[in-house]
Amino acid sequence: MELGMIGLGRMGGNMAQRLVAGGHRVVTYDKDSKAVGASCEFGSEGATSLNDVVSKLESPRTIWLMLPPGQPTEDTLGYLANMLKPGDTVLDGGNANYKDSMRRSEKLAAQGIDFIDVGTSGGIWGLTDGYSLMVGGDEAAVKRLEPIFHTLSPSPDKGYSRVGPSGSGHFTKMVHNGVEYGLMQAYAEGFEMLAAKEEFNLDLPSIAETWRYGSVVRSWLLDLAADALKEDPTLKSLDSYVEDSGEGRWAVEESVELAVPIPVITLSLQARFRSRQKQPFGGRLLAALRNQFGGHDVRKSGSS
Template sequence: MELGMVGLGRMGANMAERIIRGGHRVIGFDPGAAARQAAQAKGIVPAASLAELVAALPVPRAVWLMVPAGKVVDDTIAQLLPLLAPGDLVVDGGNSYYKDSQRRSRELAGHGIAYIDCGTSGGVWGLKEGYSLMIGGDEAAVARLGPVFTALAPAPDRGWGRVGPSGAGHFTKMVHNGIEYGMMQAYAEGFALMERKEEFALDLHQVADIWRDGSVVRSWLLDLTADALGRDARLSSVAPFVEDSGEGRWTVAEAIDLDVSAPVITLSLLERLRSRDKDSFTDKLLATMRNEFGGHALHAAPPATGKPD
């Protein structure tokens, strides 16, 4: 099978390479010349433009997008639309908001073009281990790309499937990422508790390694945690600043819309936001209130140095 891959960053290039290993041909485009050159070394046929990519694909065409969610997806589709024809197929494998995917599916259907939203999990390990694929869209369109999905998945019969109509793939991936937030927060809090218990001088790498086998809390996340603690048990080189991709926010908003209680996911998102506050007004005000009503001592702020952070 032949596929066009738009976006040859870390995820897109690795996915294309795995598809090629599965016996397929991939033509790839990225606006960055360096990315195209690096992709060529992986066996991807580089295209200098979207027009060149589309022209190189057999009809009916299949184009997979691995570009940032939001405006970039819409802009890319707008550029592709005049180049495509009825019967062609577009896949969005990024972390798009599911309602955007539903809208895009309707818009492309008006041009006779199928649209598949594919929630993709696996990160930097996907090339080696395979990707988990949560797929939304028309059954016939999904079946048509079956050979590509089986090449990307951990095994032909595991780790992938059509979960529902348009939007269902990205909705499922959104919830997946919300769950991920909660799991990561629970591990982080538990290990922080053990790290603080100086009386026992616990070896956190050893504990993580013990838990990897037979424990109820064993998981791939724990495997990765053990590996990280083995390299740097104190995480001395890591700043306490946690990014979020946006999907945790969407999950919390959806929980509110559906009247579903999701306190763990919600609080894990709020903890990520809190990690970014280097000069917390919240904490300052809490300390001030304790001083006002109870006379509890205040810790003085360090003098300003006049130097930028």
């Protein structure tokens, strides 16, 4: 098949490369011309603009977006909507809010354009290992594009499914990322406990390797933790500063709307917030309160 790939960052560029290797014709575009040039080196056909992408594709066109959520995706879709024709399809593989995807699908459907939201997981390893694809959209449209999904997934019969109608792909990916937050936080807390027991002088890289085989907590995330600890057993090269990309927040907000308790995911998100604070005000107020009501000792700022 042929398709356009718009957005050639860490995910989009590798996905385009995997598609080309799988025999598809891929027209690539990014605001960064160097990224477009790099994509041409593995066999894609570079475009100089969104108009150029559309002009290089035969009808019915298929265009896949791998852009940051929010305005970049919104603006690009709005521009494309003025150029595409009935029967064309737009796929959004970025981490969009599922409510935005439902709205975008309805708007494009009025023009006869299919919109498919694809929750995409795999990170930088997807090029070689394949991607997990959680697809939402019209069943016939999804079926028509299955050769693309089969190429991107780890194998034609694994790692890909149509999970439901428009919006469901990004909803499923939101929950997936919330689970990811919780798993990562559990590993982080467990290894911090091991590191804190200094009297045992525990070998963390060795323990991680041990847990990788036969243990009920083995996983790909544990494999990555083992690699990180092997490279830097004390992780002194890193700051304890953890960003969040938005999906965890959406998951927590959705849990409130659905009245579904998700304490592990919620606390793992809060832990990321705390990691980004130096001398947080709340901690200082706690110290002040203990001093006020009980005369407890406090550590003055700058004393350590």
